[in-house]
Amino acid sequence: MFDSLKKKLQNIRTKFASNIEEVAGAEPAPPVVEESPEEVRAAEPGPSRLASPEPPAPREVVPEEVREKPTFFNKLKVLVREREVLLQEKDIEEPLCELEMVLLENDVALPVTDEIIARMRRDLVGRHRKIGSSVDDLVASTLRSALCGVLGEGFDLCGYIREHERPVKILFTGVNGTGKTTTVAKVGHYLQKNGFTVVIGAGDTFRAGAIEQIRTHADRLDIKVIQHQAGADPSAVLFDAVQYAKAHDIDVVLADTAGRFHNRANLMNQLEKIRRVMKPDLVVYVDEAVAGNDAVIRADEFNRAVGTDAIVLTKADMDPKGGAAISVAHTVGKPILFLGTGQGYDDIMPFSPRIVVDELLGDDA
Ligand SMILES: Nc1nc2c(ncn2[C@@H]2O[C@H](COP(=O)(O)OP(=O)(O)O)[C@@H](O)[C@H]2O)c(=O)[nH]1
Numbered sequence: 312m313f314d315s316l317k318k319k320l321q322n323i324r325t326k327f328a329s330n331i332e333e334v335a336g337a338e339p340a341p342p343v344v345e346e347s348p349e350e351v352r353a354a355e356p357g358p359s360r361l362a363s364p365e366p367p368a369p370r371e372v373v374p375e376e377v378r379e380k381p382t383f384f385n386k387l388k389v390l391v392r393e394r395e396v397l398l399q400e401k402d403i404e405e406p407l408c409e410l411e412m413v414l415l416e417n418d419v420a421l422p423v424t425d426e427i428i429a430r431m432r433r434d435l436v437g438r439h440r441k442i443g444s445s446v447d448d449l450v451a452s453t454l455r456s457a458l459c460g461v462l463g464e465g466f467d468l469c470g471y472i473r474e475h476e477r478p479v480k481i482l483f484t485g486v487n488g489t490g491k492t493t494t495v496a497k498v499g500h501y502l503q504k505n506g507f508t509v510v511i512g513a514g515d516t517f518r519a520g521a522i523e524q525i526r527t528h529a530d531r532l533d534i535k536v537i538q539h540q541a542g543a544d545p546s547a548v549l550f551d552a553v554q555y556a557k558a559h560d561i562d563v564v565l566a567d568t569a570g571r572f573h574n575r576a577n578l579m580n581q582l583e584k585i586r587r588v589m590k591p592d593l594v595v596y597v598d599e600a601v602a603g604n605d606a607v608i609r610a611d612e613f614n615r616a617v618g619t620d621a622i623v624l625t626k627a628d629m630d631p632k633g634g635a636a637i638s639v640a641h642t643v644g645k646p647i648l649f650l651g652t653g654q655g656y657d658d659i660m661p662f663s664p665r666i667v668v669d670e671l672l673g674d675d676a
């Protein structure tokens with residue numbers, strides 16, 4: 312997942328780190344702890360932009376018993392191992408520019424790229440920043456918080472269902488072939504594993520074979536499907552699915568629907584009717600991460616046209632760039648609910664900014 316972006320971000324991190332290291336004016340400080348205060352002062356770098364995080368150590372000879380105190384040694388360690396640097400715009404201009412290019416090349420939307428760059432700049436420029444044993448830690452934590460800042464909060468579906476009146480009705484919609492039906496099956500399986508009961512409404516009565524497709528998934532997962540004939544009114548199917556859930560104390564209704572574009576009047580009218588009749592609690596827009604910026608634009612347009620509560624991005628496993636996953640929540644202003652990560656029923660990941668950033672920066676970041 313996101314391999315191309317991941318590799319490029321690693322290069323950028325190295326560049327940021329070497330620029331910052333240059334400004335700090337020294338190679339990483341040696342891990343010496345038993346130097347005298349004089350030696351420590353001598354080791355302190357001189358340039359004015361490099362400030363010591365601690366006041367200079369006292370000049371008088373420190374008695375042995377005082378030097379034994381851990382607090383004193385800790386101070387020495389801070390002086391030797393931690394430096395503080397005040398960065399200026401020009402110090403990081405070049406890696407910031409490169410980061411901007413890398414994000415754009417990897418399909419991160421322009422306003423989202425701008426936001427990430429602005430956050431990096433705000434965090435790094437004109438502030439005293441401590442450098443620990445590794446400058447890369449500083450870069451990684453800055454990049455991490457910039458990415459988390461645009462990724463939004465995610466959406467805790469299980470928490471939502473627990474707090475909500477049952478049945479919770481979830482309508483899945485979006486463009487053809489993006490993975491709606493597969494996602495309905497995966498989400499059904501996920502909810503069952505989390506202790507909820509589920510019924511699926513076979514609301515794609517439009518595409519040949521669609522009812523059989525969802526039926527096959529549901530049979531494998533032991534989930535009840537409510538279906539009508541091909542060509543039937545999907546509103547009627549989904550109304551029946553809700554009635555079934557009410558009659559059988561089912562926690563969640565998952566509604567599969569036919570693929571549609573927000574600019575096709577007949578299918579959008581049909582969607583309006585489904586909404587009136589089924590009264591979904593959540594409208595989930597499904598698109599594929601591999602579509603990159605197109606997915607982001609479609610999700611945004613769809614939200615403006617009909618309203619969306621949350622987004623699922625499928626095929627993240629096939630997406631080397633990660634741009635859609637980084638951009639969509641910030642652009643649409645709605646949370647990502649899940650990432651689809653493969654064709655198996657377990658290949659679905661509740662969206663967590665932390666996990667996505669871990670994936671991009673490596674767990675150690
Ligand atoms: N690799 C991968 N393939 C997926 C994922 N989700 C769906 N697919 C595949 O995408 C294709 C279309 O899925 P489908 O659910 O029929 O799309 P729909 O037309 O939107 O209902 C199928 O071959 C799925 O197996 C995913 O997360 N990863």
Ligand SMILES: [Mg+2]
Pocket residue numbers: 491492493515521568569570
């Ligand atoms: Mg389908």
